[in-house]
Amino acid sequence: xxxKFKFLAFAALLIGSISACKKDDLPEVNEDELIxxxxxxxxxxxxxxxxxxxxxxxxxxxGGNAPVIGPLNLRPNTSYNLSVxxxxxxxxxxxxxxxxxxxxxxxxxxxxxxxTPSNLITLNITDRDRNNLPVGLAGTATTGxxxxxxxxxxxxxxxxxxxxxxxxPGSTDFEFxxxxxxxxxx
Amino acid sequence: MxxxxxxxxxxxxxxxxxxxxxxFSIFGTVKDEVDGKVLPGASVKLIKENQIAVSxxxxxxxxxxxxxxxxxxxxxxxxxxxKIISIDVKGKTDLTISLAxxxxxxxxxxxxxxxxxxTPLQSTARLKDRELALTRxxxxxxxxxxxxxxxxxxTGPSVSKPVIHGMHSNRVLIFNSGVRLEGQQWGSEHAPxxxxxxxxEIKVIKGAASVxxxxxxxxxxILIEPASLDYYNRFKGEVDxxxxxxxQMGALSTKIEGSNQTNTFAWRLQSTLKQAGNAKTAxxxxxxxxxRELNGSLTLGYQKGHFxxxxxxxxxxTKLGIFTASNIGxxxxxxxxxxxxxxxxxxxxxxxxxxxxxxxxxQTVKLKSSYLFDELGKLGLQYSFQRNIREEYSLVRASNRNxxxxxxxxxxxxxxxxxEHKPIGNFNGKFGLTGMFQQNFYDGSYLIPFFDSYNTGAYxxxxxxxxxxxxxxxxxxxxxxxxxxxxxxxxxxxSPIITPEFNFTQTVGTLGASYLLKxxxxxxxxxxxxxxxxxxxxxxxxxxxxxxxxYVIGDRNLKEESSLNLSTGISKTAxxxxxxxxxxYDFNQDYIxxxxxxELILTTxxxxxxxxxxxxDARFYGADAFLAYQLHKNxxxxxxxxxxxxxxxxxxxFLELIPADRTSATLSYKIPxxxxxxxxxxxxxxxxxxxxxxxxxxxxxxxPPAAYTLFGADxxxxxxxxxxxxxxxLSAQNLFNKSYRDYLNNFRYFNDDLGRNIIVRLNMKF
Numbered sequence: 044x045x046x047k048f049k050f051l052a053f054a055a056l057l058i059g060s061i062s063a064c065k066k067d068d069l070p071e072v073n074e075d076e077l078i079x080x081x082x083x084x085x086x087x088x089x090x091x092x093x094x095x096x097x098x099x100x101x102x103x104x105x106g107g108n109a110p111v112i113g114p115l116n117l118r119p120n121t122s123y124n125l126s127v128x129x130x131x132x133x134x135x136x137x138x139x140x141x142x143x144x145x146x147x148x149x150x151x152x153x154x155x156x157x158x159t160p161s162n163l164i165t166l167n168i169t170d171r172d173r174n175n176l177p178v179g180l181a182g183t184a185t186t187g188x189x190x191x192x193x194x195x196x197x198x199x200x201x202x203x204x205x206x207x208x209x210x211x212p213g214s215t216d217f218e219f220x221x222x223x224x225x226x227x228x229x
Numbered sequence: 230m231x232x233x234x235x236x237x238x239x240x241x242x243x244x245x246x247x248x249x250x251x252x253f254s255i256f257g258t259v260k261d262e263v264d265g266k267v268l269p270g271a272s273v274k275l276i277k278e279n280q281i282a283v284s285x286x287x288x289x290x291x292x293x294x295x296x297x298x299x300x301x302x303x304x305x306x307x308x309x310x311x312k313i314i315s316i317d318v319k320g321k322t323d324l325t326i327s328l329a330x331x332x333x334x335x336x337x338x339x340x341x342x343x344x345x346x347x348t349p350l351q352s353t354a355r356l357k358d359r360e361l362a363l364t365r366x367x368x369x370x371x372x373x374x375x376x377x378x379x380x381x382x383x384t385g386p387s388v389s390k391p392v393i394h395g396m397h398s399n400r401v402l403i404f405n406s407g408v409r410l411e412g413q414q415w416g417s418e419h420a421p422x423x424x425x426x427x428x429x430e431i432k433v434i435k436g437a438a439s440v441x442x443x444x445x446x447x448x449x450x451i452l453i454e455p456a457s458l459d460y461y462n463r464f465k466g467e468v469d470x471x472x473x474x475x476x477q478m479g480a481l482s483t484k485i486e487g488s489n490q491t492n493t494f495a496w497r498l499q500s501t502l503k504q505a506g507n508a509k510t511a512x513x514x515x516x517x518x519x520x521r522e523l524n525g526s527l528t529l530g531y532q533k534g535h536f537x538x539x540x541x542x543x544x545x546x547t548k549l550g551i552f553t554a555s556n557i558g559x560x561x562x563x564x565x566x567x568x569x570x571x572x573x574x575x576x577x578x579x580x581x582x583x584x585x586x587x588x589x590x591x592q593t594v595k596l597k598s599s600y601l602f603d604e605l606g607k608l609g610l611q612y613s614f615q616r617n618i619r620e621e622y623s624l625v626r627a628s629n630r631n632x633x634x635x636x637x638x639x640x641x642x643x644x645x646x647x648x649e650h651k652p653i654g655n656f657n658g659k660f661g662l663t664g665m666f667q668q669n670f671y672d673g674s675y676l677i678p679f680f681d682s683y684n685t686g687a688y689x690x691x692x693x694x695x696x697x698x699x700x701x702x703x704x705x706x707x708x709x710x711x712x713x714x715x716x717x718x719x720x721x722x723x724s725p726i727i728t729p730e731f732n733f734t735q736t737v738g739t740l741g742a743s744y745l746l747k748x749x750x751x752x753x754x755x756x757x758x759x760x761x762x763x764x765x766x767x768x769x770x771x772x773x774x775x776x777x778x779x780y781v782i783g784d785r786n787l788k789e790e791s792s793l794n795l796s797t798g799i800s801k802t803a804x805x806x807x808x809x810x811x812x813x814y815d816f817n818q819d820y821i822x823x824x825x826x827x828e829l830i831l832t833t834x835x836x837x838x839x840x841x842x843x844x845x846d847a848r849f850y851g852a853d854a855f856l857a858y859q860l861h862k863n864x865x866x867x868x869x870x871x872x873x874x875x876x877x878x879x880x881x882x883f884l885e886l887i888p889a890d891r892t893s894a895t896l897s898y899k900i901p902x903x904x905x906x907x908x909x910x911x912x913x914x915x916x917x918x919x920x921x922x923x924x925x926x927x928x929x930x931x932x933p934p935a936a937y938t939l940f941g942a943d944x945x946x947x948x949x950x951x952x953x954x955x956x957x958x959l960s961a962q963n964l965f966n967k968s969y970r971d972y973l974n975n976f977r978y979f980n981d982d983l984g985r986n987i988i989v990r991l992n993m994k995f
Binding site: 070071079081104105106107109144148151197203215217 | 516553556557559561562565569573574583623624625626634671672673674675679714715716718719720721722726771772773780782830831832833834835836837
């Protein structure tokens with residue numbers, strides 16, 4: 044009988060000591076790998092002063108407000124140099140430069156450009172990684188006849204030797220569909 | 230299912246027609262050899278027939294409807310030497326069996342026969358002895374697939390969760406050594422944190438059982454039960470080893486135990502080490518599917534007179550890789566993955582674990598004490614503490630590669646007080662009070678919030694047994710309070726912190742009866758209720774769940790879910806034809822259901838399909854059957870079938886992720902004993918899993934995979950080496966290396982299921 048009480052007392056002690064621990068503060072908001080902002084810059088090859096930039100942004104991350112994207116307005120039958128000028132995580136303060144990381148790990152990344160309809164704009168990737176595979180942070184873009192459609196830009200993360208120059212392998216780090224207007228300026 | 234009904238009847242008729250000269254019986258009383266006191270609770274077994282009777286309060290036991298002939302009776306009782314008696318049965322045989330108390334080191338005590346009131350009357354299945362031995366090294370989810378009505382929901386080869394009658398996760402309760410397992414059960418990719426090597430027996434209660442086991446026991450309950458401590462053996466041990474060819478897994482589990490001179494103190498130390506490499510499908514290796522596990526437990530027991538107490542502490546630790554190509558989610562990625570017949574990254578033979586992976590730890594401490602009052606009954610108190618820490622590491626860019634993306638910590642304390650009263654007339658019963666306190670924390674990305682929750686419950690169950698009848702009834706009341714803590718918008722640091730509160734109460738009942746038609750043939754029927762409050766994830770989840778390849782959204786207004794389960798069955802344990810057939814029907818009100826929607830949520834990674842938690846009126850029904858027939862002295866054939874149907878009552882649409890019909894057959898041949906090899910059993914099995922056609926094509930990214938048939942074989946033997954006996958098991962799964970995919974595997978979009986697997990199992994007791 045005596046033992047029983049000893050054990051009960053021990054149990055009570057255990058309950059007391061364990062329930063005392065408590066964490067008060069919610070963790071900081073932390074969305075690893077978030078890309079909130081992407082800016083593309085199109086420079087007219089015939090006129091270096093004709094620069095078009097377009098941004099896609101979703102600062103509240105997954106869910107919440109939907110991303111705000113573009114639109115992208117380009118001249119018909121024109122050749123542009125394309126660069127991806129900004130890839131940011133703006134939930135961090137100061138904003139985290141993700142573009143820099145992609146430059147460092149370009150052999151694990153690929154930007155994929157898809158136009159709909161496909162004759163609206165033709166894109167060629169000009170930059171190459173250490174394995175001589177396309178990266179997509181720089182390229183040329185040639186517009187066709189006037190029209191409207193979309194340009195989808197996807198960043199694929201293709202680690203561990205997955206990268207083979209095609210869009211298929213890996214997971215998507217970002218995907219934005221820009222409304223695209225190809226028309227002569229008024 | 231019609232065929233099952235026919236079989237059901239067959240059971241009864243075959244018995245009637247075979248009954249020639251089989252109306253004899255054995256009566257008897259079990260007594261203490263020294264003082265002549267009667268021994269209630271002693272186990273009396275007809276060895277060959279495998280029938281067990283437990284002596285009643287007056288030491289009396291009986292077997293009815295025996296055929297004329299010679300029977301071997303094994304009588305055993307804790308603290309006494311077992312005895313084997315051979316008797317000729319010609320009419321009514323009355324026996325007085327005296328057992329000698331075991332005091333010397335040499336006598337062995339067998340603990341046979343479990344207490345009568347332990348599991349409810351409804352459909353129960355057990356995995357033990359050879360069947361359990363043939364699962365050694367496998368995960369709990371995989372092991373239980375041997376039982377009709379059970380399946381497993383998988384996330385690749387390393388994560389497997391048990392499914393009972395189409396329900397899983399929050400609807401299946403697991404009791405590990407008597408402690409209600411509390412981890413992050415809500416995730417279909419969160420495997421139960423238990424070491425099946427601990428089990429001496431695994432029991433499964435199929436169907437609602439909230440009265441006995443508390444909230445959440447909607448689909449059923451899994452009891453992982455270690456052997457009782459042995460107070461009468463100074464020292465003994467056991468080593469289990471398993472090796473698998475498919476993933477080059479090795480598992481080693483050791484157990485040592487002992488007791489003191491006065492038989493008042495006993496202990497057991499157990500540990501398991503498991504390491505597996507990448508798994509292989511029929512024709513390629515799955516990258517990053519390696520895993521390792523290290524578990525240990527210590528049990529200390531003390532008993533003196535009417536008092537007994539037990540301290541149990543265990544630690545479960547695992548690190549498991551998640552198949553690389555599954556790390557996707559957006560609808561574009563998913564469609565691309567579905568287009569491919571083969572994953573774009575093929576692994577190699579390796580034990581290396583890279584991102585993505587999970588790191589999970591689970592610690593349990595339990596203290597259980599009881600005191601037997603001579604006149605009244607047994608009073609017990611159990612306290613347990615569990616800490617569950619789950620860390621998930623995603624595939625990220627190198628700059629972020631030093632930390633987890635998700636971490637959950639769940640601390641749970643349970644306190645249970647119960648009283649089992651001594652039989653009053655034909656009544657046997659138990660009542661109890663339970664309490665649970667939980668705290669949950671997270672770190673990293675938001676998926677579910679912080680919360681504190683308190684549960685209290687009170688229950689009362691009585692069983693009335695007389696002659697061939699057993700009737701059981703019970704009630705339970707539960708109350709749960711929960712307070713969550715989160716930012717109104719969890720992904721905005723400036724959003725205000727809110728602390729919504731929830732209260733849930735429910736009263737449930739159960740009523741069951743069984744009738745013994747003749748010795749070894751029993752029918753039963755049960756009406757049982759169950760309930761569960763919505764889980765934290767169902768209320769608050771908001772984010773991308775990789776395993777679902779979707780964006781999942783909870784609903785804070787969900788109510789408690791309640792279920793009414795009707796089940797009936799027949800079981801036959803004696804004769805050439807044995808088996809178990811059961812039918813069930815579940816009415817699930819406010820069934821919490823993750824509904825696929827046509828919505829797409831646009832994120833910076835592209836569009837994700839949206840799944841939302843809603844409540845519907847659901848119906849589940851089905852049948853499980855197991856039949857075995859002795860074709861010849863050494864040849865047995867058995868059949869298993871399970872089928873479940875589930876639909877939404879409101880619009881008669883089918884529910885997702887319901888297991889397809891599964892049928893299997895086994896032919897076993899008992900190879901005659903050789904000089905050094907005894908109990909040689911060889912069996913061949915074939916299993917057919919149908920295609921699940923009862924789906925909503927719109928809700929599925931890909932139609933369920935085709936039907937498949939797998940073949941396998943098992944051989945077991947006891948090999949004698951001098952004084953020692955080595956248990957040998959050789960198994961082959963998916964013998965013909967068939968490529969297939971299973972509907973319940975979350976990774977069916979990405980890769981085939983496992984190819985051929987050859988398993989060697991060794992067991993040695995010392």
